[in-house]
Amino acid sequence: MKIYFAPLEGITGHIFRNAYNEIYGHIDKYFAPFISPSEKCPITPRERKEVTPENNQGFCLVPQILTCRSEHFIEGARELQAMGYKEINLNLGCPSGTVCAKGKGAGFLPETLALQKFLDDIYSYAGSDGVKISIKTRLGYFNPDEFYDLLDIFNKYPVSELIVHPRIKSDFYKGEPRKEYYAYALEHSKCPLVYNGNIFSAKDYEEYSGSFGTGLDPVMLGRGLISDPSLADKLKGFTAETDFAKFKRLHDTIYHEYQKVMSPDINVLYKMRELWSYWQTLFDGKERDIKRLLKAKKYEEYEDVVYHGLLLEN
Ligand SMILES: Cc1cc2nc3c(=O)[nH]c(=O)nc-3n(C[C@H](O)[C@H](O)[C@H](O)COP(=O)(O)O)c2cc1C
CATH class of the missing domain: 3.20.20.70 (Aldolase class I)
Structure with a gap:
């Protein structure tokens, strides 16, 4: 298909x-x-x-x-x-x-x-x-x-x-x-x-x-x-499950590529927020972390949630 x-x-x-x-x-x-x-x-x-x-x-x-x-x-x-x-x-x-x-x-x-x-x-x-x-x-x-x-x-x-x-x-x-x-x-x-x-x-x-x-x-x-x-x-029948290792690579690549072409932090974080408004469906039970992430204004706050709260270990 x-x-x-x-x-x-x-x-x-x-x-x-x-x-x-x-x-x-x-x-x-x-x-x-x-x-x-x-x-x-x-x-x-x-x-x-x-x-x-x-x-x-x-x-x-x-x-x-x-x-x-x-x-x-x-x-x-x-x-x-x-x-x-x-x-x-x-x-x-x-x-x-x-x-x-x-x-x-x-x-x-x-x-x-x-x-x-x-x-x-x-x-x-x-x-x-x-x-x-x-x-x-x-x-x-x-x-x-x-x-x-x-x-x-x-x-x-x-x-x-x-x-x-x-x-x-x-x-x-x-x-x-x-x-x-x-x-x-x-x-x-x-x-x-x-x-x-x-x-x-x-x-x-x-x-x-x-x-x-x-x-x-x-x-x-x-x-x-x-x-x-x-x-x-x-x-296409390649997998039955969401692959979180691939998801993390996708997240990290996009996050880093945006950082290369955008500043300050908040502009990159606006782009990431839009993606997370879709990705949050993958993280049932993590609503509080998602809320914090959507409010983050600096990379450190954002990364703290993404890499610790959401268990996408860095
Ligand atoms: C944020 C957003 C931006 C979109 N931008 C475009 C666009 O530039 N061109 C277009 O033809 N459709 C655009 N669409 C419509 C999508 O291509 C698609 O037709 C729509 O989301 C329905 O398909 P889906 O239910 O699979 O998402 C956009 C939709 C959204 C939600």
């Missing part, structure tokens, strides 16, 4: 990706958090640093673009092609208020005429420049029934893969995914499908596959893979 690592802005940057790939691997594609091209600049130096092949060696990376302007998509995609990328992903799912207010991400979904014009332009560029474009979408903006028309639209284009996160904008990342719409996609999509949403364990994967009557392959995992970095190994 194929497993794709979902893009998580602020979390799965190149530091996380490299550490994860070196220690765990077994990911078929990593999707980079979005690049948002503007009038002035298709890719900022900061975004370039994230996706440059120099910083992403030894694994397959798919960069993602967030825009509702086809000329911006094409300019950004050309720059990415020049770096060697052969697949670019279009973000039609971001639920953030500021993004949607600009008609991007999930905010592009209700504009079906503009969306078709946009897709005409970018797929005509893709055909002539020999690049694949995949799409990551939600079901709709206001109402999941928008998905019926959206799928008809996507079916008209050579979408290399259609990644469906079966929620609408206002669902954000909460509640149960609307499985019945993914079942509809399985029946009616002409594009190769990828399921994404709420797979946190091997049991979840089995249940979702069971309810769709088919193994989800490829499957895209986001928060589940951050929360339990062994999840891909579990789904």
Whole structure:
């Protein structure tokens, strides 16, 4: 089976990706958090640093673009092609208020005429420049029934893969995914499908596959893979248990790599806190330590909890 690592802005940057790939691997594609091209600049130096092949060696990376302007998509995609990328992903799912207010991400979904014009332009560029474009979408903006028309639209284009996160904008990342719409996609999509949403364990994967009557392959995992970095190994049958030695290596590598590029302590600790908001599920019964760790302002306080309280001995 194929497993794709979902893009998580602020979390799965190149530091996380490299550490994860070196220690765990077994990911078929990593999707980079979005690049948002503007009038002035298709890719900022900061975004370039994230996706440059120099910083992403030894694994397959798919960069993602967030825009509702086809000329911006094409300019950004050309720059990415020049770096060697052969697949670019279009973000039609971001639920953030500021993004949607600009008609991007999930905010592009209700504009079906503009969306078709946009897709005409970018797929005509893709055909002539020999690049694949995949799409990551939600079901709709206001109402999941928008998905019926959206799928008809996507079916008209050579979408290399259609990644469906079966929620609408206002669902954000909460509640149960609307499985019945993914079942509809399985029946009616002409594009190769990828399921994404709420797979946190091997049991979840089995249940979702069971309810769709088919193994989800490829499957895209986001928060589940951050929360339990062994999840891909579990789904692929390499292990049945969370590997804490590997987890410690992942933690230490990310922590030290952030220290090389960030200061003061608190900035690194903000990044670690975000990760711990997911990792805490691995440490049942350690709620007090996690609380202390989330409050740490200096490396010494943080390390005291991580390496003594949480038993990740240094
Ligand atoms: C903090 C955060 C950042 C995200 N950033 C992106 C992003 O840059 N691009 C994107 O397509 N999706 C983004 N997503 C959505 C995830 O890729 C994924 O679709 C979502 O988390 C549902 O999958 P999951 O239940 O496996 O986590 C983000 C989600 C979260 C929670």
